[in-house]
Amino acid sequence: MRRPLLALVVVLAAIGAFTGGLAWLLDTPKPRAGAPKAERLYLGLCATCHGPDGRGSWRAALFLVRPGKLHDAAAIEQRSDQYLFDIIKHGGAPIGRPGMPAFGSTLSDQEIAELVGYVRGLSRAR
Ligand code: HEC
Numbered sequence: 001m002r003r004p005l006l007a008l009v010v011v012l013a014a015i016g017a018f019t020g021g022l023a024w025l026l027d028t029p030k031p032r033a034g035a036p037k038a039e040r041l042y043l044g045l046c047a048t049c050h051g052p053d054g055r056g057s058w059r060a061a062l063f064l065v066r067p068g069k070l071h072d073a074a075a076i077e078q079r080s081d082q083y084l085f086d087i088i089k090h091g092g093a094p095i096g097r098p099g100m101p102a103f104g105s106t107l108s109d110q111e112i113a114e115l116v117g118y119v120r121g122l123s124r125a126r
Pocket of ligand 1: 041047049060066068069070075079084088097099
């Protein structure tokens with residue numbers, strides 16, 4: 001009589017630990033209160049792949065995606081604002097770099113322009 005109940009409790013606890021752990025692993029950092037819009041957009045949409053600091057996320061590595069190095073000043077300095085804008089708006093596919101998704105239908109041009117500034121800030125911070 002007690003055994004099935006115990007088994008049920010163990011199974012439920014295991015499922016809880018598994019899903020909770022998964023949620024913890026896949027969560028991205030929450031933006032600080034009053035963070036500028038670009039920072040909230042970046043942490044919400046981009047950090048899953050690029051990591052909160054632009055160094056690339058291990059979650060992306062898990063899916064064999066190589067999100068570039070947004071924190072690397074030497075690499076980002078060489079990119080024009082237009083290049084950064086276009087790759088965020090249209091994705092990497094048009095220029096043969098299909099790993100980067102397009103955000104043109106999610107974000108306004110204004111938001112993309114703010115993200116360009118935010119991405120530049122990531123490489124300047126270090
Ligand atoms: C699904 C994962 C993913 C998401 C989400 C994502 N990116 Fe990317 N991004 C990539 C990958 C992969 C590359 C590199 C593509 C390549 O080189 O083939 C990349 C490249 C870039 C580049 C070009 C870097 C360079 O030096 O050429 C910029 C800028 C960029 N991403 C910004 C963003 C921004 C801003 C967001 C959020 C709006 C974002 N990405 C969301 C995967 C992602």
